[in-house]
């Protein structure tokens with residue numbers, strides 16, 4: 409299609425045609441029936457999930473998952489079976505788990521949005537905004553800890569926190585959430601079948617975790633390439649994979665292999681995302697005060713409702729080395745889970761690579777692994793092309809659309825691009841010290 413003429417640019421008619429053509433090929437998000445807070449309708453989401461599963465038995469472990477590793481990840485008292493998964497699925501999509509009946513897990517971890525909400529930070533009951541970006545629930549089962557700061561040790565413990573967090577689902581207690589569903593005969597039947605007991609909070613969390621352990625989406629073009637299909641990814645993406653392991657050093661934190669399929673070291677690093685707008689010293693003092701004798705729910709509130717959120721892993725360990733450190737996020741399905749980072753501050757994968765290329769953002773707690781990379785523009789494009797090959801083939805259409813949208817955005821705006829820093833012509837720490845001395 410030739411819409412751009414040498415002299416005149418894009419005519420109005422041509423532009424309309426181009427836009428219409430894009431709508432026609434893609435089942436647009438705008439056409440999907442809505443639930444509150446901008447999420448897709450819950451029944452629509454369930455139907456879409458069934459399509460994604462394509463009739464596969466959710467209790468069967470996909471061939472590419474290492475059985476011994478899996479045995480280690482699933483708690484002894486919560487072995488996967490069809491009844492537990494069915495209960496967990498019902499709960500995951502049920503807005504009754506929120507105080508005002510408007511928010512389900514699937515509101516913020518939406519099947520039609522890569523199991524995220526595609527917002528910088530999440531919106532809970534009463535339209536309240538949190539401080540952090542919702543990561544995907546796809547493959548979350550592989551993490552050693554849950555949340556950006558790892559404050560939850562398992563999927564089971566994680567599932568309880570949003571239900572009572574005041575700005576997410578807002579129930580005054582887990583028992584209040586159970587009370588909202590316990591009289592429903594369908595739930596009585598489902599709980600009985602799954603765990604042999606009446607509805608209760610511990611089994612609710614177990615069932616949701618069991619359901620999440622079926623959200624394994626690890627069949628990407630990249631895997632097919634590794635398995636020997638040379639045509640599965642482009643030459644550009646292959647160069648990107650080489651850079652990932654070499655000059656760009658991504659692999660030092662995002663190692664990706666069969667023992668660790670999602671691309672995380674399960675550790676916490678300050679890569680300078682928060683440093684852009686924080687006074688860490690001031691925050692540490694207030695945090696220590698607020699955390700005296702505090703339990704997990706208090707950390708949850710600080711993380712989601714206060715400026716202290718930006719302290720990251722420090723809120724959990726109180727170790728100064730963890731100030732501004734966040735969990736190395738997985739790279740699976742990364743094409744369809746924008747915006748990026750714990751605060752959702754980066755809109756495209758070009759922004760992410762630009763950030764690393766300049767050596768992150770200078771701050772006293774910056775991880776030693778973050779250094780200017782001196783990547784050229786075409787090397788940046790190669791890395792981005794590689795990252796887009798990590799999306800499961802079942803999301804191929806969404807991935808393609810996301811790539812187009814990000815390309816358009818990046819062509820207009822690259823707010824983190826800084827060649828002087830990337831090439832070390834400017835030294836951020838020295839500059840900071842000189843500014844202070846002046």
Ligand code: HEC
Pocket residue numbers: 500511512513514515516517530531532533538540541542543544545548551553554555556557563566567568570571575576577616711712
């Ligand atoms: C209001 C939006 C919202 C709701 C509702 C919500 N979440 Fe989340 N979820 C988030 C945000 C934001 C984070 C990141 C918070 C953090 O790390 O501090 C998160 C993190 C997670 C993680 C951790 C993933 C990772 O990479 O560490 C899992 C798993 C998860 N949520 C599952 C659930 C389940 C299950 C429910 C329902 C019981 C739920 N969420 C309800 C917004 C939400």
Ligand code: HEC
Pocket residue numbers: 543652656657658659660661662676677678679681682733734735736737738739742745747748749750751757760761764775777778791
């Ligand atoms: C020192 C360890 C480290 C290195 C090296 C590193 N990362 Fe990361 N990565 C992290 C951490 C930690 C986060 C989350 C940081 C945050 O949100 O504050 C992250 C987040 C990301 C995200 C966003 C994930 C999401 O869902 O929001 C992407 C994409 C990413 N890294 C890609 C890369 C690429 C590409 C490279 C190489 C150029 C790289 N990383 C190098 C530790 C690292």
